[in-house]
Amino acid sequence: MTIKKDVIIIGGGPAGLAAAVKLKECGIDDIVIIEREKKLGGILRQCIHDGFGLTRFKETLSGPEYAQRFIDEARQKNIECIVDTTVIDLTHDKKVIAVNKNGLLEYEAKAVILTMGCRERTRGAISIPGSRPAGVYTAGVAQSYINLQNTMVGKKVIILGSGDIGLIMARRMTLEGAKVEAVFEILPYASGLPRNISQCLDDYNIPLYLSHTVTKIKGKSRIEGISVSEVDENMQIIEGTQKNYDCDTLILSVGLIPENELSLKAGVELDNNTKGPIVNENYETSVDGIFVAGNVLHVHDLVDFVSLEGERLATSVTNYINNNKLPKCEINVIKDNNIGHTIPQKISGENDFVLSMRVRKPIKNAVIEILQDDNIVRTIKMKKAIPAEMIQIKIKRENIKSKSDLKVVVK
Amino acid sequence: MKNTYDIAIIGGGVVGSSIARELSKYNLSTCVLEKELDVCCETSGRNSGVLHAGFNNKPGTLMAKFCVEGNQKFDEVANELDIPFKRSGKLVVGFTHDDKEKLIKMKEQGEANNVFGLEIINKDRIKELSPFIEGEFALYSPSTGILNPFIYTIAMAENAVENGVNYFLGNEVLNIKKEICEDKEIYEIKTNKGTYKSRWIINSAGLNSDKVGKMLGIKEYTIHPCRGEYFILDQKAGQFLNMPAYPVPNPKAGGLGIHLTPSIDGNVFIGPSSEYIDEKDDYSVTKEVMDLLIEDGGRIFPHIKKEHFIRNFSGIRPKLVGKDQGGYDDFKIELREDIPNLINLTGIESPGLTSAVPIAKYVVSLLSQKESLKENPHFNKYRKGITCFNDQPLEIKRKLIEEDENYGEVVCRCETITKAEILEAINNPLGVDTVTGIKYRTRAMMGRCQGGYCQTRIANLIKEEKNKKEEEILYCRKDSNMFVGKVRV
Numbered sequence: 001m002t003i004k005k006d007v008i009i010i011g012g013g014p015a016g017l018a019a020a021v022k023l024k025e026c027g028i029d030d031i032v033i034i035e036r037e038k039k040l041g042g043i044l045r046q047c048i049h050d051g052f053g054l055t056r057f058k059e060t061l062s063g064p065e066y067a068q069r070f071i072d073e074a075r076q077k078n079i080e081c082i083v084d085t086t087v088i089d090l091t092h093d094k095k096v097i098a099v100n101k102n103g104l105l106e107y108e109a110k111a112v113i114l115t116m117g118c119r120e121r122t123r124g125a126i127s128i129p130g131s132r133p134a135g136v137y138t139a140g141v142a143q144s145y146i147n148l149q150n151t152m153v154g155k156k157v158i159i160l161g162s163g164d165i166g167l168i169m170a171r172r173m174t175l176e177g178a179k180v181e182a183v184f185e186i187l188p189y190a191s192g193l194p195r196n197i198s199q200c201l202d203d204y205n206i207p208l209y210l211s212h213t214v215t216k217i218k219g220k221s222r223i224e225g226i227s228v229s230e231v232d233e234n235m236q237i238i239e240g241t242q243k244n245y246d247c248d249t250l251i252l253s254v255g256l257i258p259e260n261e262l263s264l265k266a267g268v269e270l271d272n273n274t275k276g277p278i279v280n281e282n283y284e285t286s287v288d289g290i291f292v293a294g295n296v297l298h299v300h301d302l303v304d305f306v307s308l309e310g311e312r313l314a315t316s317v318t319n320y321i322n323n324n325k326l327p328k329c330e331i332n333v334i335k336d337n338n339i340g341h342t343i344p345q346k347i348s349g350e351n352d353f354v355l356s357m358r359v360r361k362p363i364k365n366a367v368i369e370i371l372q373d374d375n376i377v378r379t380i381k382m383k384k385a386i387p388a389e390m391i392q393i394k395i396k397r398e399n400i401k402s403k404s405d406l407k408v409v410v411k
Numbered sequence: 412m413k414n415t416y417d418i419a420i421i422g423g424g425v426v427g428s429s430i431a432r433e434l435s436k437y438n439l440s441t442c443v444l445e446k447e448l449d450v451c452c453e454t455s456g457r458n459s460g461v462l463h464a465g466f467n468n469k470p471g472t473l474m475a476k477f478c479v480e481g482n483q484k485f486d487e488v489a490n491e492l493d494i495p496f497k498r499s500g501k502l503v504v505g506f507t508h509d510d511k512e513k514l515i516k517m518k519e520q521g522e523a524n525n526v527f528g529l530e531i532i533n534k535d536r537i538k539e540l541s542p543f544i545e546g547e548f549a550l551y552s553p554s555t556g557i558l559n560p561f562i563y564t565i566a567m568a569e570n571a572v573e574n575g576v577n578y579f580l581g582n583e584v585l586n587i588k589k590e591i592c593e594d595k596e597i598y599e600i601k602t603n604k605g606t607y608k609s610r611w612i613i614n615s616a617g618l619n620s621d622k623v624g625k626m627l628g629i630k631e632y633t634i635h636p637c638r639g640e641y642f643i644l645d646q647k648a649g650q651f652l653n654m655p656a657y658p659v660p661n662p663k664a665g666g667l668g669i670h671l672t673p674s675i676d677g678n679v680f681i682g683p684s685s686e687y688i689d690e691k692d693d694y695s696v697t698k699e700v701m702d703l704l705i706e707d708g709g710r711i712f713p714h715i716k717k718e719h720f721i722r723n724f725s726g727i728r729p730k731l732v733g734k735d736q737g738g739y740d741d742f743k744i745e746l747r748e749d750i751p752n753l754i755n756l757t758g759i760e761s762p763g764l765t766s767a768v769p770i771a772k773y774v775v776s777l778l779s780q781k782e783s784l785k786e787n788p789h790f791n792k793y794r795k796g797i798t799c800f801n802d803q804p805l806e807i808k809r810k811l812i813e814e815d816e817n818y819g820e821v822v823c824r825c826e827t828i829t830k831a832e833i834l835e836a837i838n839n840p841l842g843v844d845t846v847t848g849i850k851y852r853t854r855a856m857m858g859r860c861q862g863g864y865c866q867t868r869i870a871n872l873i874k875e876e877k878n879k880k881e882e883e884i885l886y887c888r889k890d891s892n893m894f895v896g897k898v899r900v
Contacts, residue, residue: 086820097805100820102819104819126720127696138863151894151898220692221886221889222890
């Protein structure tokens with residue numbers, strides 16, 4: 001028997017919860033969140049450190065506390081949440097198949113919201129040479145073992161990559177009695193937020209070596225050590241700079257990839273830069289009625305922005321459900337080479353929207369210009385733009401004067 | 412002679428396990444001593460997973476004979492053991508006039524070995540058969556197949572166990588003595604875990620067959636470990652490759668050349684390289700070879716993208732020929748007059764996987780020259796594999812969950828492997844409880860996230876089912892502890 005719903009939300013993390021609460025506020029009642037874990041909250045559940053909610057709540061909450069505020073709201077609003085349930089198929093005509101202990105569920109929805117989050121890049125994805133012993137973990141997996149499973153992964157730790165989770169884990173493992181020898185980053189600048197470098201490494205005297213990478217993993221059973229080398233500006237290893245370290249654990253914090261396997265099943269088109277779907281200002285994908293927000297769209301550095309994105313998406317979905325259509329988005333947003341990505345990739349010109357972007361490398365005294373037909377739509381000046389920080393720019397509809405492409409450039 | 416086995420097989424790889432299964436058809440007491448904690452940790456598991464047709468081997472060799480026989484009778488074996496297998500066909504592609512001459516010679520060699528259906532085809536036909544393979548012409552072999560070498564080896568071992576063979580995993584043979592027991596000579600085999608007695612020894616120790624041979628007094632063989640490295644690509648690349656594609660081999664090299672192989676599960680392997688190394692268990696991968704794989708593989712298959720890289724691994728060929736000589740020697744399978752009650756197998760490299768069943772039958776025929784073998788009336792040739800939830804149609808999926816709610820809990824999201832499958836794997840007939848043991852049996856953790864989502868859950872399930880502490884969970888080999896203990900007690 002097929003269950004019909006106005007909206008199905010796949011993933012009950014911060015993006016899905018924010019979207020659900022907002023939808024309910026907008027009067028869309030017939031909704032369900034499908035969550036594969038036993039509890040709502042997504043990755044926030046294992047983020048027991050604080051610093052969440054600074055912009056939204058003006059408080060510094062832990063991950064579970066931040067999630068709980070949304071979970072409580074969802075409960076109060078009687079939003080249907082099915083946990084311990086995995087979606088195994090999604091079609092372009094918005095049919096959803098999920099499984100749980102009670103059986104196989106078939107749904108059909110007017111709109112589907114994808115909020116599945118992201119996964120970690122692994123050792124295999126970056127092809128680290130050497131042997132394949134136990135003791136090589138991605139930062140999120142180590143975080144799950146330590147914070148959720150009460151399981152300690154190692155005592156003498158090297159971290160490759162200066163992504164935020166790696167930095168957080170450097171502090172966490174130190175607090176749990178491990179010796180974190182060093183963090184190595186292949187880029188000439190840190191990938192994580194400056195506040196995490198300061199609070200997680202500097203405060204604990206953990207050295208960060210930029211322009212360094214692991215060139216070999218050693219040990220046949222459990223990892224016994226690694227070799228590292230310096231790299232040049234083209235990220236090629238500089239001969240003669242090799243150093244060896246003993247360790248029993250290697251933690252990888254080498255990037256996050258939006259998790260779009262379900263999106264692909266529905267025929268959603270992906271962006272080569274974000275690895276997430278191509279969306280318009282309504283957060284609608286290339287498939288009519290399938291919407292997406294949060295880390296499955298593009299990887300965020302702050303959960304506060306994820307929640308906002310989920311809420312903006314919910315407003316669009318409300319319009320979609322109520323009016324059965326949304327304004328056509330035919331204006332392309334294009335970017336120059338100094339910019340890693342922009343979201344959305346398409347706009348209508350009829351609505352205000354938020355442009356999200358990241359620069360490719362640190363730029364001092366950055367000037368971001370948004371142009372249309374060689375006219376300046378908006379200019380933003382920043383003392384320093386860094387890849388670790390997502391930049392969000394509000395654009396007013398009255399400044400969009402034609403149907404020509406919108407160009408985003410950074411100087 | 413209580414507590415004495417009729418036969419002790421040293422080495423539980425695909426050949427040892429195939430021999431064990433073949434022997435379980437007779438009224439013999441058999442044990443297998445394996446130094447690793449599972450049956451497919453070395454050469455048997457670390458290869459391209461190709462069922463060769465038999466055109467690469469010289470006519471008259473055991474390799475040619477057993478490979479052809481193993482290929483032609485494989486459908487029956489796959490059916491009995493309930494293992495995934497596909498006769499995909501294979502292309503050996505060439506670009507130059509010289510390549511073409513070699514391909515014609517290879518075809519003639521194959522025909523002399525009784526390989527059926529070989530054809531030299533042109534570029535248009537290549538594109539028809541496999542649109543994304545590059546080449547000016549090719550040797551097309553329709554009988555070549557692909558299989559999962561882990562599942563194949565495991566299935567063979569499980570069927571042997573179900574028919575009464577005892578497997579002793581984690582038992583590395585340290586020395587072998589002869590002892591007189593009730594007026595008969597028997598072997599006393601000492602391992603790191605205990606002592607086992609047997610009337611016969613079958614040495615199928617693969618990479619270490621020379622070492623075990625020396626314990627028995629065989630001095631003439633030396634195994635030269637020859638490593639091959641691989642890339643594994645995401646199933647997203649698998650849609651572009653429907654059959655293995657090989658280059659024309661260099662006769663001096665230790666292998667068949669860097670090729671592209673679709674795995675039976677839809678991934679793509681690039682490799683293997685061929686490099687003689689010093690240590691028999693150095694399964695490292697190297698930057699130099701990774702670059703070479705991409706370059707060489709890209710010539711035949713241009714759809715190699717960095718974003719599809721999932722993993723690297725290597726396997727080691729147990730070769731009887733060294734670097735200077737190059738190429739291949741034949742399988743050595745001997746009933747020796749100088750050492751009674753011993754069958755010695757060495758140099759079982761490629762096509763060993765394809766040849767495993769005929770090798771086992773040959774070993775039994777050698778044994779029957781000295782022993783009168785009686786059939787085991789209880790032998791059951793069928794083994795049932797773990798039902799793969801993801802492969803089932805919707806209605807069967809629904810039914811499976813109704814029968815067992817654990818099918819409704821997806822543990823590995825990339826490969827859609829359920830808790831029911833993981834539990835069945837943890838409670839496998841061989842008693843393997845390593846993390847890779849679960850991986851080899853179910854495919855959990857083999858997908859693009861490499862266990863990022865499910866490894867924590869699987870470690871927990873092993874802990875619960877096997878009543879283990881954190882510090883007792885092993886990844887793959889002895890001492891490969893995953894954890895140091897609890898964060899707090």
